[in-house]
Amino acid sequence: MSFTMLLNQIINMLSSIKRYSKKTAPLWQSASSAVFCLLVLSGCSTLSNTNDSGDHQHTAYPHSLSIEITGQKTPIQQALAAEFALRRGEKEEAFTRYYDLANSTRNVSLTEKATRIALSLNNPQFAAKATDLWLSIDPLSHAVYPIRFRVFILDKQVDKLSETLLNAYNNSVPLNFITPIINAFASSPNYLAIVDTALNQLPNHLTTQFEIRSALAHTAYLQGHFQRAKKIAQSLVNDSNKSKTLLESNVYFILALIQKQEEQTEDAITTLQQGLALYPNEYSLISSLIDFELTNQNFDIAKQHYNEAELPPLYQSQLSIHYISLLIQNGKIESALNVLKEIDYLSSGFADQFYFLEASALASQDMKQDAIETLSKINGQLYNTATEQMVVWLYDLKHEQDINDIVVYRFKKRQNVEQILNIMQHHEDNLKPQLSLELANSILQQKPDANPIRYKKALLVDSLGNWQTTETELRYLLNKDPENANYLNALGYTLLVRSNRYEEAIKLISIAYEKDPKNPAIIDSLGWGYVLQGDAKKAEPLLNEAWQILPEAEIAAHYGEALWIQKKYDEAIIIWQKALDSTPNHPVLNETLNRLNPSMLK
Template identity: 25%
Template sequence: MKPIKNTLVCAMLALAFGIPAQAAGDMAGASKRARPTIREVPAGLPEATDPRATDRKPGELTGQVVYQVLLAEVALQRGKNEFASQAYADLAVRTRDPAVIARAIEVASYARRFEVVQELARLWIQVEPESKRAQQVLVGVMIMSNQLEGLAPELIRLLDADKASLPANLLGLNRMFARTPDRQAVLQLVSKVCTPYFGLAEAHYAVAVAASSAGENERALGEVRKALELRPDWETAALLEAQILASKSSAAAIASLQGFVERYPKAREVQLHLARALVGEKRYAEAKRQFELLLQAYPNNPDVVYPVALLALQENDQALAEAQLKHLVTLEIPDKSAPYFYLGQLADENKRPQEALDYYRQVGAGEHYLPAQLRSAGILAKQGKLDEARAELRAAAERSPKQRVQFTIAEAALLRDAKQTEAALDLLEQALLAEPGQPDLLYESALLAEKLGRLEVMESRLRKLIEIQPEGAQAYNALGYSYADRKLRLPEAQQLIEKALQLAPNDPFILDSMGWVLYRQGDLDSALAHLQRAYALRRDPEIAAHLGEVLWMLGRKNEAQAILREAQKKDPAHEVLGEAVKKFSP
C-alpha cells in the first residue's frame, strides 16, 4: 500500500490527533478485507450497552480501565498492534471517554484498522457533538478511503464550526480531494457542500475549480464568473477564468486578462500573467509594454525583472537585457544560475571573454551548468589554452558525474576543432571501454572515425546504434549520408535516409541528406525540393552549399551564387561552404 503524503488531510490528522503521517497516509489505501470491528469485544468483557459501561464518569480511573490500558500499551510496545487496537477500541466503547477514544484512534491507525478509526470517530461525535477534532478525524478518514457519499453533511458541519475561516476553508476544499480519481464525484460533493454558501465568492470559485478538474468547462466558467460578480476585483478568480478560456482559445484568455487589467490597473498578478501569455503568443510588442508598466511599479520584484530580461533577449535588446540581468543578481532569489548564464552569453557575444568566464563560473548545478561549462571551455580553447579548457571539462565532470559523457564528448570536440582528430577519437574509445553501449559515444565516435577515413569503424558503430535505438533517426541519417557523400551504395543510402525521414519528417539535416542522395542519383528536381525545404527550416552553411550546387546544375547560376555568398557572409570559415563558393564562382 502506498501512503498518501503531504495532503491537507494527512497533516490535519497528524497535527490534531497525533496520528503518524505514515499511518495517516496509509488510510487512503487501507485494505477492505474483513477485520474485527469495535463491537467484536473480547470474551468476558461487558458490551457497550452493559450498565457497567456507564457506571463511571469520563476521566475516572478504575482497576479494570487501568489494567486494560496497561495491557494495550504493553501489547503495542511488543508490536502486537492488532491486539492493542482491539483492547483500546473496546475500552473506548466501554468508557465513552474522549481521551480514551482519541488514544484508541491513534492506536487503530498504527494497526491500519481504518474502518475502526471511522467507527471510533463517530462514537466520539456522539460523546462530544461539538468536537471539531472528532469531526476532522471522521472527515479525513472518509476522504482517504474515498467514501464521498454521505460526506457533505460532515464537511458542512466542519465549515459551520469555524465561520471566521469559512472563505479560506472553502478555497482549500478542493485540495482535500487532490488524489481522488473520480473527479465527477468530487464535483458533485463540492457542489453540495458549497451550495449553502453561495453568497460567498469563494463558494462559487470552489465549484469552478472542481468543475474544471472534471472537464466541465462551461459550468466552471459560469461559476467563476459568478464569483467575479460577487468580488469584481478578485485576481485569483480572474486568473482561473483565463485558464478555463485558454483551454479553447488563447486569444479569448488574453482578452479576458486585458479587460481585467483595464478595470484594475494595479492587479499585478493578472498583469504579469497577461504579459507572459502575450509572449507565448509571440505578441512581443504588447508583452513588452505590459512588462514596462510592471517594471515601473515593481522595479525590484524578480518575477518582473527576470521576464523583462528574457523578453529583451528575445528581441535582441542586449542593453536592456544586460541591465536587468545585472539588477536581478543583486536581488534575493534562490538560484542565480540562469541570470549568470545569460550574462555570460551576452559578454561572450560582445567579445568580452574574461567577463564571460567570470559569469559562467558562477553558474551552479542545474539545467545551465553543462552549457556554461562547455562555453567556458570553448572560450579557453579559442584563447589557445586547450589544456586548461580540457582540465576544466574534466573537473566539471567530477562535480557532475551524471553528465560525464557529455563532458567527454565536449572534450573530444575541442580536440577535433584543434585538428587533433586522432586524439579525439582515442578519448571516445577510452570512454566506450567503460560504456560500450552508450548511444552518444557510439554516434560521436562514428563521426570522428569517418573523418579519419575509418569507414568500417564508422559503419559498425552506426549499425550497432541502430540496433540499440531502432527508433532513433540520427544513426540512419548519418550512415545514409556517408554513403551518399561518397557515392557508395546509393539505393541503400536512400533507404536509410527515408527511414530517418519517417522518424523525423521535419528535421532539416535529414531533409538535406535526402536532397543530397537524390542529387547523387540524378533526380535534380526532387533534390531541389528537399534542399529548399531544409534551408527554409535552418540556414545551415552545409545545406546552403548543397542547395547552391543543385541550383547551379539546374542552370540557375545566379540564384546559386546569391545563396552561397549570403551563407558565406555568416560563416566565412566553413570548409564545405568555402569549397562550394570556389567551385561555383563565375
C-alpha cells in the same frame, strides 16, 4: 480545563508519540510513560500486574497492540481507538472513528484530522464528507475551502466547485486560493475544463470579482484559448488601473506572454513593467522582462534589469542561470563569461548548472578542450549529462581515442549502464565499432553483471564478423537468465544465419516466441527460419505479421523474399519499395535485392 482543551491535548500527545516513535524504539517500548498517562485517562489498567507474592511484573505490550474497550466509550477512549487504528495502517477505520467523534463533539481539530486521513486515502467522498462537517462547525475557516475546491476538481463535481466558491464568497473568505490550485492542474486539460465550466456558471455578481476573472484568464490560457485569456487579462489590467485594485502578478505574466506570442514585444515589455511596479521581486516578471529585452536586442537594458534585481538567493541564482543562458543563445559569449566570473558557484547551490553554462560558452568560442575540463568539475545531478557532452566535443576535436578512458574513469563513480549503451551507440553511429567494443570490454571488467552491455556487445561482435563470440556471450547471458526471450531469439537467429544448425536455431526461436508472441523481431526470426528450411508458405503469415507491427527494412527483406520464392513478385516489390524509400542503404535489404531483383537498386 475544558473538555475540548483536554481532548486537543490528547490528540497532540498522540501525534507527538507517533512522531517520536519513528525515530526511536517501538511505541510501546519508547513511550511507556506517555501511554501510561493516556490509559489512566481512559480508565484502562496500568502497565504492570502483581504476582502472588505481591511483586510487580512489567507487562510487555506488543508493537501492534489493539485496544478494545467494551461498553460505552468516552470521547478520549474513542480518540485512542481512532489513533491506534491509524497506527496499525487501518486508515478507513481511523477515518470513520475520527469522523464520528468529530461529529459528536463538534471539534474542529478532529474534523481536520479526519480530512487529512481522507486525503491520504485519495478518497474524494470521505474528504467531501469530512469537510462538510468542518464547514458545519466553522463556516468561516479559511483552510477548508481550498481543500474542498481541490477535492471537487478531482471528483469532477462542477456544481460542487461552484457552490464552494459561492460559499467562500458569502462567508468573506478570500478567493486567492483558486489560481494556485489551477496552476497545479496546468498539465491536466480535463480538470482545467471542469474548473472553467464551474467558474463560468457562477452568478453574475461573483464573476465580476477580480479573483474569479483572474482564474478565468488562467484556465483559458492553460487550455490554449489565448485570445479569450488576453481579453480577460487586458480588461483586468485596465480595471485595476482605474480602481487601484491590486491584481495577481500572474495576470501581467499571462498577458505579456500572449502579447509576445503575437509579436507585440513592446506591449509585452510595458505590461511586465506595470506588473513589476507592483511586484518588484516577482521572479517570473523579471526573468520574462530580461528575455523580452534581449529579444529586442536591448542588451544594456536587460543587463540593468539583471543587476537591479533583488531576489532571495535561490531565485537570484535561477535568474543568473536564465540570464546567462539567454546571453549565450544570443551570441553574447564574453558577456556571459563576465557574469559567470561574479558568481560563487559552490555557494549558489547550482554549481553544476554554472559549470555547464561556462563550458557551453567556452565551446562556443572554439575552446572545447577547456570546456571539457570545466565539465569534469561537475559532480552532481548533471554528472551523466556532462559525460555525454564530453563525448560529443571529443569527437568534434577528433580526439575520439581519448573517450573510452574518460568514460570508464567516470563510470567508476556513477555506474550508469544506460549511458554506456548510449556512448557505444554514438561510437557506432560515427563508424567506430571497434571503440564501442573496447568500451564494452572495459566496462564489463568493472561490472561483469552489466547484462545490457554484454548483450549489446554480443550483437556488435556479430556485425564485426566474430559470431562465435556472439554465441559465447549469449550462452553466458542465458545461463544467468534462461527465460529471457530476447537472449533466446538472438542466439537462435545468430545460429540461423551464421551456421547450418537450423534445427537448434528454430527450437531456440520457438521458445522465445512462446514467451513473447507479439515481439516483431522474434516473429521475423521464426518466419525467416522457415524460409531457410524451404517452407516459404509457412513463413509468409508470420513475416506479414512482423511487417505489420514493425515495418522495418530487415523484416521487409525477409518478407519480400518469402513472397518472391512463391512467385508473388508484385507483392514482394511493393514491400521492398516501401523499405527502400525509408531506408535505402540497409545492408540486409540491399543484399537481398542484389540477389533477387537488382534492378530495384539502379
